[in-house]
Amino acid sequence: MNTRYTMSVSPDFPPKDIPGWYIFNTWLQKLLGVAIHLELYDSFHAQRTAIRNGEIDLIYANPYDATVLVREQGFQAVVAPVGVSDETLIAVNENSRCRTVEDLHGKLRIACTDDPEVNLIGNILLEPADLDNQQISKTMVDSYVLVAKSLIQGNSDVGFFLKAAYDSFSSIIHDQLRVLISSDIQIIKHALLVGPPLAGKHSLIAEGMLAMPDNEKGKSTLQGMGIQAWEAVSEEDTEFMIDLLDTLQT
Amino acid sequence: MLDMSEEQVSEPCLKTELLLHDGSRRNVRSVDEEVPFPDGCLIFSRTDLNGVITDCNQSFVSMSGYDEKELIGQPHCVLRHPDMPAAAFQDLWDTISRGDKWNGYVKNLRKDGRHYWVYATVIPNKRNGKMVSFTSVRRKPSRKKIDEAIKLYEEL
Numbered sequence: 001m002n003t004r005y006t007m008s009v010s011p012d013f014p015p016k017d018i019p020g021w022y023i024f025n026t027w028l029q030k031l032l033g034v035a036i037h038l039e040l041y042d043s044f045h046a047q048r049t050a051i052r053n054g055e056i057d058l059i060y061a062n063p064y065d066a067t068v069l070v071r072e073q074g075f076q077a078v079v080a081p082v083g084v085s086d087e088t089l090i091a092v093n094e095n096s097r098c099r100t101v102e103d104l105h106g107k108l109r110i111a112c113t114d115d116p117e118v119n120l121i122g123n124i125l126l127e128p129a130d131l132d133n134q135q136i137s138k139t140m141v142d143s144y145v146l147v148a149k150s151l152i153q154g155n156s157d158v159g160f161f162l163k164a165a166y167d168s169f170s171s172i173i174h175d176q177l178r179v180l181i182s183s184d185i186q187i188i189k190h191a192l193l194v195g196p197p198l199a200g201k202h203s204l205i206a207e208g209m210l211a212m213p214d215n216e217k218g219k220s221t222l223q224g225m226g227i228q229a230w231e232a233v234s235e236e237d238t239e240f241m242i243d244l245l246d247t248l249q250t
Numbered sequence: 251m252l253d254m255s256e257e258q259v260s261e262p263c264l265k266t267e268l269l270l271h272d273g274s275r276r277n278v279r280s281v282d283e284e285v286p287f288p289d290g291c292l293i294f295s296r297t298d299l300n301g302v303i304t305d306c307n308q309s310f311v312s313m314s315g316y317d318e319k320e321l322i323g324q325p326h327c328v329l330r331h332p333d334m335p336a337a338a339f340q341d342l343w344d345t346i347s348r349g350d351k352w353n354g355y356v357k358n359l360r361k362d363g364r365h366y367w368v369y370a371t372v373i374p375n376k377r378n379g380k381m382v383s384f385t386s387v388r389r390k391p392s393r394k395k396i397d398e399a400i401k402l403y404e405e406l
Contacts, residue, residue: 100289124389128392130395184309246373247351247385
């Protein structure tokens with residue numbers, strides 16, 4: 001019986017890129033000559049459960065989850081997108097009187113998703129306001145659109161967003177919100193990781209993906225995922241990213 | 251070790267001789283002017299086990315006032331401000347040398363003698379179970395925490 005592998009994508013990708021990831025999966029199956037099923041999850045929680053159960057063999061992971069996958073599940077990073085870093089943004093309702101983080105006083109209602117990386121950086125961006133846990137209440141919703149909705153309807157004071165998700169909103173949504181602060185970290189990014197069952201194909205995957213911009217089929221596949229090109233990620237690059245995230249977890 | 255050239259520091263400045271953790275001494279000049287931490291940025295650097303800078307990001311370069319080529323290869327204490335008590339750095343070195351994480355509020359000295367406050371986290375980097383380097387990330391502290399740190403460091 002032929003083995004079928006499972007690939008997944010961090011749930012924070014823009015919904016418009018879903019068809020692109022299916023096309024990429026087809027491309028990858030041809031490259032490797034194996035069957036791969038693309039499994040997409042609505043939430044980080046659901047995806048993490050699948051990871052813990054050993055159901056994922058290949059994943060385009062956010063740096064936070066990559067840390068766990070590399071340290072605890074034996075995954076290896078293969079490539080990362082060129083010129084795309086993960087930035088976090090805190091927005092308020094357009095009518096909010098707050099212009100800076102330091103303007104946030106008293107009780108603060110935060111709307112966020114369960115994206116661990118965005119929530120980590122969002123909390124760090126709020127630190128200059130010097131709020132304690134008693135002053136903060138968080139409402140977790142299923143998508144960044146719902147974070148925006150919560151702000152627009154006045155149900156929360158600030159919202160945490162992955163910048164790429166915020167940027168993909170329509171002008172109707174943008175017009176009702178205002179960016180309070182945006183991170184400029186530049187060095188935290190998603191990466192494609194392979195799990196132990198596909199470790200033997202690490203080089204083949206890396207070579208194939210790095211060569212994608214060299215032909216029309218590869219180029220259009222990349223475009224469908226909103227990615228320009230891939231760059232190789234070494235073991236030390238991954239370890240560095242893990243160290244970096246480790247320093248931020250305080 | 252780099253010393254600030256006189257023409258880069260505004261007058262009137264304070265001249266101080268620092269005693270560093272390795273026993274060496276360094277003359278620095280400082281002026282009483284704070285440069286605000288840039289919103290949204292993280293300052294990152296990595297050093298070898300002796301505290302010599304091996305890698306840093308653009309935010310680190312911009313806030314220090316040095317060029318990147320001036321920083322790489324220099325000991326991290328090139329940024330040490332005379333108002334920082336030696337005890338704070340002793341605690342830092344003791345902590346990370348044990349393999350633990352260190353956090354604290356730090357007043358850093360720029361090349362031009364001005365300063366900037368950070369909330370710093372330093373961790374030892376381990377590869378195959380062996381400590382090989384240190385990573386430090388600095389982020390923007392609240393004004394309240396800075397004021398508390400100023401008071402505390404005056405007493406140390």
